[in-house]
Amino acid sequence: MKNVLKxxxxxxxxxxxxxxxxxxxxxxxxxxxxxxxxxxxGGRTAPRKGKKPVSLKELAEHLGLAPATVSLVINRSSVxxxxxxETKDRILAAAxxxxxxxxxxxxxxxxxxxxxxxxxxxxxxxxxxAHVMSGVEDHLLQEGYFYFVASHxxxxxxxxxxxxxxxxxxxxxxxxxxxxxxxPLSVPVVTxxxxxxxxxxxNIVLDHARAAEVALQHLTRLGxxxxxxxxxxxxxxxxxxxxxxxxxxxxxxxxxxxxSLVAQLQGDxxxxxxxxxxxxxxxxxxxxxxxxxxxxxxxxxxxxxxLRDAGLSVPKDVSVVGFDDIQSAAxxxxxxxxxxxxxxxxxxxxxxxxxxxxxRSGSDSHSSETTVEPELIIRETTAPPRQH
Amino acid sequence: MKNVLKxxxxxxxxxxxxxxxxxxxxxxxxxxxxxxxxxxxGGRTAPRKGKKPVSLKELAEHLGLAPATVSLVINRSSVxxxxxxETKDRILAAAxxxxxxxxxxxxxxxxxxxxxxxxxxxxxxxxxxAHVMSGVEDHLLQEGYFYFVASHxxxxxxxxxxxxxxxxxxxxxxxxxxxxxxxPLSVPVVTxxxxxxxxxxxNIVLDHARAAEVALQHLTRLGxxxxxxxxxxxxxxxxxxxxxxxxxxxxxxxxxxxxSLVAQLQGDxxxxxxxxxxxxxxxxxxxxxxxxxxxxxxxxxxxxxxLRDAGLSVPKDVSVVGFDDIQSAAxxxxxxxxxxxxxxxxxxxxxxxxxxxxxRSGSDSHSSETTVEPELIIRETTAPPRQH
DNA sequence: AAGCAGTACTAAATCGCTTTACCACAGATT
DNA sequence: AATCTGTGGTAAAGCGATTTAGTACTGCTT
Numbered sequence: 072m073k074n075v076l077k078x079x080x081x082x083x084x085x086x087x088x089x090x091x092x093x094x095x096x097x098x099x100x101x102x103x104x105x106x107x108x109x110x111x112x113g114g115r116t117a118p119r120k121g122k123k124p125v126s127l128k129e130l131a132e133h134l135g136l137a138p139a140t141v142s143l144v145i146n147r148s149s150v151x152x153x154x155x156x157e158t159k160d161r162i163l164a165a166a167x168x169x170x171x172x173x174x175x176x177x178x179x180x181x182x183x184x185x186x187x188x189x190x191x192x193x194x195x196x197x198x199x200x201a202h203v204m205s206g207v208e209d210h211l212l213q214e215g216y217f218y219f220v221a222s223h224x225x226x227x228x229x230x231x232x233x234x235x236x237x238x239x240x241x242x243x244x245x246x247x248x249x250x251x252x253x254x255p256l257s258v259p260v261v262t263x264x265x266x267x268x269x270x271x272x273x274n275i276v277l278d279h280a281r282a283a284e285v286a287l288q289h290l291t292r293l294g295x296x297x298x299x300x301x302x303x304x305x306x307x308x309x310x311x312x313x314x315x316x317x318x319x320x321x322x323x324x325x326x327x328x329x330x331s332l333v334a335q336l337q338g339d340x341x342x343x344x345x346x347x348x349x350x351x352x353x354x355x356x357x358x359x360x361x362x363x364x365x366x367x368x369x370x371x372x373x374x375x376x377x378l379r380d381a382g383l384s385v386p387k388d389v390s391v392v393g394f395d396d397i398q399s400a401a402x403x404x405x406x407x408x409x410x411x412x413x414x415x416x417x418x419x420x421x422x423x424x425x426x427x428x429x430x431r432s433g434s435d436s437h438s439s440e441t442t443v444e445p446e447l448i449i450r451e452t453t454a455p456p457r458q459h
Numbered sequence: 460m461k462n463v464l465k466x467x468x469x470x471x472x473x474x475x476x477x478x479x480x481x482x483x484x485x486x487x488x489x490x491x492x493x494x495x496x497x498x499x500x501g502g503r504t505a506p507r508k509g510k511k512p513v514s515l516k517e518l519a520e521h522l523g524l525a526p527a528t529v530s531l532v533i534n535r536s537s538v539x540x541x542x543x544x545e546t547k548d549r550i551l552a553a554a555x556x557x558x559x560x561x562x563x564x565x566x567x568x569x570x571x572x573x574x575x576x577x578x579x580x581x582x583x584x585x586x587x588x589a590h591v592m593s594g595v596e597d598h599l600l601q602e603g604y605f606y607f608v609a610s611h612x613x614x615x616x617x618x619x620x621x622x623x624x625x626x627x628x629x630x631x632x633x634x635x636x637x638x639x640x641x642x643p644l645s646v647p648v649v650t651x652x653x654x655x656x657x658x659x660x661x662n663i664v665l666d667h668a669r670a671a672e673v674a675l676q677h678l679t680r681l682g683x684x685x686x687x688x689x690x691x692x693x694x695x696x697x698x699x700x701x702x703x704x705x706x707x708x709x710x711x712x713x714x715x716x717x718x719s720l721v722a723q724l725q726g727d728x729x730x731x732x733x734x735x736x737x738x739x740x741x742x743x744x745x746x747x748x749x750x751x752x753x754x755x756x757x758x759x760x761x762x763x764x765x766l767r768d769a770g771l772s773v774p775k776d777v778s779v780v781g782f783d784d785i786q787s788a789a790x791x792x793x794x795x796x797x798x799x800x801x802x803x804x805x806x807x808x809x810x811x812x813x814x815x816x817x818x819r820s821g822s823d824s825h826s827s828e829t830t831v832e833p834e835l836i837i838r839e840t841t842a843p844p845r846q847h
Numbered sequence: 848a849a850g851c852a853g854t855a856c857t858a859a860a861t862c863g864c865t866t867t868a869c870c871a872c873a874g875a876t877t
Numbered sequence: 878a879a880t881c882t883g884t885g886g887t888a889a890a891g892c893g894a895t896t897t898a899g900t901a902c903t904g905c906t907t
Contacts, residue, residue, distance in 0.1 A: 126863055137887050142865060150866075153884050175628050176568040177863035180892050185564070187607075196593040196803075201584040208583060208610055212621075217628060219575075219605045222596055240563050240605060343790040372790045379792070399787050402731040402760045404767070415584075514893060525857045530895060538896080541854050565893035568862050 125169045134165055141166075145173075179241065186216050188425060189237030191230070192248040194222045197341050198397045199367075199414065203248045203263050206418025214426055216243075223250065225306045225339055244425045248418075249308050259428040259437075261421045264308050273428065274440045275421045279312050282410050282445040283320040286392050289408075289447055290362045291324055293455045295390060299332040299360040301349045301370050304339065310366070313394075317364070331356040336370055346370025350377035361389060361456035368393035368400045368409055375403070375452065386454035396448050406450030413443055513557045522553055529554075533561075567629065574604050576813060577625035579618070580636040582610045585729050586785045587755075587802060591636045591651050594806025602814055604631075611638065613694045613727055632813045636806075637696050647816040647825075649809045652697050656827060661816065663809045666830045667700050670798050671708040673835040674752055674780050677796075679712055681843045683750040683778060687720040689737045689762065691754040692727065698754070701782075705752070719744040724758055734758025738765035749777060749844035756781035756788045756797055763791070763840065774842035784836050794838030805831055 131138040136158075143151040144162045151159070165171075179185045190207060192200035204220070211218055219237060223229040234245060234256055244259040252265045252272060260272045267274075290298060300317065303310035321328050334349035346365060350373065353360070363378075365371035371393030375385050383389050385405065393400060396411035420441060428437050519526040524546075531539040532550045539547070553559070567573045578595060580588035592608070599606055607625060611617040622633060622644060632647040640653045640660060648660045655662075678686060688705065691698035709716050722737035734753060738761065741748070751766075753759035759781035763773050771777050773793065781788060784799035808829060816825050 127865095128863075138864075139866075139887060139889090140885085143886095146865080148866085151886095154886070155884085158885080172627050173865095174568070174863050176564045176573070177892085178865080180562070180564040180568055180863085180894090181865050183892080194593065195583075195596060196586070196589040198584070198586075198589075201586075201589045204608075205582065205584040205610065208608065212609060217607045217609075217624075220592075220596065220608055221600060221605075222593065236605075239560050341786055343787070369787075372787065376790060376792065398729055399731070399757075399760065402764060404764065404792050515895095516893075526894080527857060527859090527896075528855085531856095534895080536896085539856095542856075543854085546855080561895095562893050565862085566895080568864095568893085569895050571862080 124174075125171050127171070127173065130165060130169060130171050133169075134162060136162070145171075183241075185241045185243055187218065187240070187242050188216055188422075188429075189219045189221070189234065189240075189242040189245045190248065191221050191223060191233050191237075191245065191250055193250060194224055194341065195220060198369075199395060200248050202397075202414035203418035203421070206415035206420075207246055207422045208418075209415075210419050210422035210426070214422075216426065218246075244429045246418075246421050246425060248421075251306070251308050259425060259432065261425040261428070262308075263417050263421050266308060266312050268439060272439070273424050273437050275417050275424065276312070276440060276442055277309075277412050277417075278442045278444050279309075279316040280320065282394075282412075283313070283316040285445065285447040286364055286394075286410050287317070287320050287324055287326065289449065289453065290364070290390065290392065291326065293362075293390065293453060295362040295456055296326065297329070297332070297358075297360040297362070298326065299353050299363045300328070300334070301346060301353075301363065301365045301374065302333060302335040303366040304336045306339070307366075313366070329358060331358050332360050336366055341369065343369050343371075343373030343376065346373025347377045348373070350374040351381075354378075354381050362392070362453070363389055364392045364394075366394060368395045368397045368407060371400075371407055371409070371452075372403060375407075386452050387457055390453040390456070392453060400448075401450065403452075405452055408450045408453040409448050411446045411448050413446075417443055512562075513559050515559070515561065518553060518557060518559050521557075522550060524550070533559075571629075573629045573631055575607065575628070575630050576604055576810075576817075577607045577609070577622065577628075577630040577633045578636065579609050579611060579621050579625075579633065579638055581638065582612055582729065583608060586757075587783060588636050590785075590802035591806035591809070594803035594808075595634055595810045596806075597803075598807050598810035598814070602810075604814065606634075632817045634806075634809050634813060636809075639694070639696050647813060647820065649813040649816070650696075651805050651809050654696060654700050660827065661812050661825050662828045663805050663812065664700070664828060664830055665697075665800050665805070666832050667697075667704040668708065670782075670800075670833040671701070671704040673833065674782075674798050675705070675708050675712055675714065677835055677837065677841065678750045678752070678778065678780065679714065681750075681778065681841060683844055684714065685717070685720070685746075685748040685750070686714065687741050687748040687751045688716070688722070689734060689741075689751065689753045689758050690721060690723040692724045694727070695724075695754075701754070717746060719746045720748055724754055729757065731757050731759075731761030731764065734761025735765045736761070738762040739769075742766075742769050750780070750841070751777055752780045752782075754782060756783045756785045756795060759795055759797070759840075760791060763795075774840050775845055778841040778844070780841060788836075789838065791840075793840055796838045796841040797836050799834045799836050801831055801834075 127138045127142055131141045134141065140154070141162055144154060144159050145166060188211065190204060192204065194200060207218065219240070219242065221233040223233060230250060237245060238257060242258060245256060247260060247262045247265060249264050250262070252260065252262050252269060253267055255270045255272065262272060262274045264276055265272065265274045266276065302314055318328060332353065334352045336345045336349055338345055346369060349370065354377070363374055365374050371391050375391055378385055378389050385391055391408070393407045393409035396409045400407040400409050420443065424441065515526045515529055519529045522529065528542070529550055532542060532547050533554060576599065578592060580592065582588060595606065607628070607630065609621040611621060618638060625633060626645060630646060633644060635648060635650045635653060637652050638650070640648065640650050640655055640657060643658045643660065650660060650662045652664055653660065653662045654664065690702055706716060720741065722740045724733045724737055726733055734757060737758065738751070742765070751762055753762050759779050763779055766773055766777050773779055779796070781795045781797035784797045788795040788797050808831065812829065
């Protein structure tokens, strides 16, 4: 280990990395939490116990050592190899006793690493983003990273501004969720459901070919031939790829896609209302269909309501398939059949990928795409078409 | 203005505040974004245009001035009053030209302010937290603050650890959402739905008396007398207050609360399953009821399903009232009658309150509670009880 | 001619940590 | 006796800002 560090030109950074991961001073010191500060025990040179944390200098002073020494020992630097264990123990004990915590800014300023990443999403309160974030968070916090969040709400200027502001705050990397991404950034970027090939950007995407396949196969096997579709909004980064794959798979299955049986979601709202409106448009075309494949679960819910309002029964008259498998899909009435995206998993993979890239930045030979598999969840909104 | 600054002992901080708010250098420089860097125009001393940003020193060097001067001018310090406009313009122009951005860590290190706040929630992907966060974010980003998020998932150790880690990262303040809060922290804390009186903590809470009143009044006016209740989990910070108010209001309305008609949510899952199970328990008591007041919309959905599964019709046999008014409440079938909490608004108020307290820390004489009003949203799950 | 008041700046001290390049000394080797 | 080889450290130079306490100069009074 020591030799590795010594041989490695990046040893400085490695050491810091180590200092901030599981077996680090943070972890070790954290476990100690003394019950009560009854520190009348000697030590009149002791750093004052007040609100303010002790600095490295104060700690060193109290120990009668130089700040450099203390820093080296605390960071487990290989330079400190020659320091006797006894001294090291003294230092560590004092650090624990006075709850020494390196000042984060000072450290980051010097090391040029912030252990912070930025996450940009269309909207935090949207289920899709939130689930991805949950996965991202899982991995990041575990690894000692924190993250900033910003919602752009599809405003182009914010999609530009926030990443820039993030970079000004020295993030080590960025994750863009469901956000069109075209620019390379000065830090590693990982997207979730981004589909552009951009230099320095890794995309985590669903296997849309498979998604289209499982959904359409399910419907055709039930006997459906007239299938209507609700396409996503222009701004949604999945819309295009998803649609292309639906067309491809439909072709392969010998299904014709009737243009008047395709409606696109219009407007930017997280409510099922958009799906409702799209379905109303679909019905207005007076072209019969026995199944509907919606862009997501939310729009599927709106669609079901629209179908009901039009006097149609789901699934007897029309089968409906959603997309995503959000929490409430299972508790719709009837339960929604849907293509499940492993959103949390995707978030976790995004975080893992990003940290991996951050860690070996320099020799950053990342692949540009990682694919995850969807799963069809069959519930109660799909059934064979009514015989007539 | 200048005089104010001069007279104010906190002028340093005020200046920084100013420098980071709307009309700051950030805002001003941001608008300029030159189309193309065709800078073959003289200036051989020019800082190199590369990946790395220019530092204050480089900028100063290029201008033939001291870093101090440049810093003072850029921060609009009143000390720079005596500097002629011409020089100021030169400095500002150069800053813009070379896209100068103060290094965030350096600045924070010195100013001991991070313009970052921490937000701790039970779980990001939970609708309640996400909506509050959305409101928090709105206000924070607008004011030039960023935020960290951490989900504790009701683990007591994490509820302890994360705030501490946040503080180590020098957050300026913390917002705790739906999280039991008992310790004072070294920075201002604002809770959303926290109900403990803790020093240095401001609670943003719903007017639970009013919430109980609107819901129960609605049900009694419809004619309901046998009302069942689903109480929240122990760990939910609203459970206790909400229940106390329900009891109080029930008493005032002359409603008896039958113990066997009260079920408590059990377990930690964001799914309606918990409400389903609670309702099954309620039904097992074989004590008739004509209405059910659930702890939240999610559990109300589960409850509705359980009632259906038991052969009961909603609202004909049993009326159901939810709580929160989450996005999908309106698109349930039938649409869910519920007590709406203005979650986003609460988040926004929390952020406003926190920033206000941060800004006048020192003379921090905050009130310890702010109340917001609920609203009853009547949809289709409530109706008069069946006549028999 | 000395004193004062602006004006236009700047030097230098922090902020708290990291890290490289030493240094002093003891004992072993030539 | 001179040199080498560890030990056990330390001094000091950053990282990139902010901010206080000056300085040097000019022009105007008294």
